[in-house]
Amino acid sequence: MSEDDGDLIPVVLVKQYIFCPRIVYFSEVLGLKERETELMYEGRDMQWAEDRRDRRRKRVPGTGLEARGAKHGVLYVSRRLGLAGVVDLVVDEGGVAVVERKAAKRPKRVHRNHLYQLAAYALLVEEATGKPVMRAYIHYLKSGDIVEVTLTDEAKRHVLWIVRQIKSIIWEERLPPYSEKPACKSCGYRWICRQL
Ligand code: SF4
Numbered sequence: 001m002s003e004d005d006g007d008l009i010p011v012v013l014v015k016q017y018i019f020c021p022r023i024v025y026f027s028e029v030l031g032l033k034e035r036e037t038e039l040m041y042e043g044r045d046m047q048w049a050e051d052r053r054d055r056r057r058k059r060v061p062g063t064g065l066e067a068r069g070a071k072h073g074v075l076y077v078s079r080r081l082g083l084a085g086v087v088d089l090v091v092d093e094g095g096v097a098v099v100e101r102k103a104a105k106r107p108k109r110v111h112r113n114h115l116y117q118l119a120a121y122a123l124l125v126e127e128a129t130g131k132p133v134m135r136a137y138i139h140y141l142k143s144g145d146i147v148e149v150t151l152t153d154e155a156k157r158h159v160l161w162i163v164r165q166i167k168s169i170i171w172e173e174r175l176p177p178y179s180e181k182p183a184c185k186s187c188g189y190r191w192i193c194r195q196l
Contacts, residue, residue: 008077009163011085011120017162018113019183021176024169026189034188043103046141047088050101054089060099062146063137065091076124082163087121088139095134098125099146102138106145114138116162119155 016023026032054060057067071090078084089099098121102114122133136149169176175196184190 007082007167008079008084009082009166011083011117011124013166014083014120014159014162015113015117017166018116020181020187021165021169022178022193023187023189024166025173025175026192028166028170029173029175030192032189032192035191037188046103047101050139050141051088060089060091060097060137062139063091063097063099063135063148065097065135066093067091069093076121076128078124078127081123081127081160082167083120083124083159085121085124087125090125092129092131096125096129096131097135097137098122098133099137099139101141103141105143106140106147110138110147110149115149115151116155116159118149119151120159122151123156123159 013024013028016027023034027034051072054067054070055072059065060067060070069092071087071092073086073088074090075084075086087098088101091097091099098118100114100118100121118136118138122136125133133151136151137146138149139146168174178193178196184193187193
């Protein structure tokens with residue numbers, strides 16, 4: 001992205017907004033960085049290793065999709081959507097599919113923030129390719145599961161609503177109200193959140 005792309009919202013921020021809107025304020029208004037944990041380092045290593053394996057594979061595991069010709073880690077940017085993001089894997093074979101990797105075990109239910117992260121990637125890829133994204137998957141690296149996710153038009157519209165909420169937090173420098181939630185236990189901004 002260039003300097004002119006300062007108004008674009010990274011897709012990871014959409015994911016974080018759903019985790020907790022206060023994180024948008026801490027990272028984008030105060031410019032604070034999340035406290036990194038051993039798990040995060042381990043997760044990054046797993047993603048790199050999987051990316052190398054993906055580039056050698058003939059098929060994307062668990063999907064039946066042909067891997068040759070797939071795009072790995074490509075940055076998609078859309079001024080119209082106000083979004084930008086790097087998609088782990090895009091396959092264009094009899095319909096476009098996107099794959100997102102998570103360095104985690106498969107949960108009982110796909111997390112909401114991951115679902116909307118995929119919906120945001122789908123919007124970007126649809127605009128870039130001019131084709132609808134027909135399938136979306138999350139690859140849980142720690143358990144080896146690949147789960148297909150249904151992306152509705154409503155989910156995609158909700159992404160655009162979230163983008164507007166994120167921009168308003170940033171432009172108005174507005175700290176969303178605090179509310180204790182289970183996510184607080186694993187939040188990398190807990191140290192600052194409790195002070196404000
Ligand atoms: S500690 Fe809880 S309320 Fe504060 S930013 Fe994190 S998730 Fe949000």
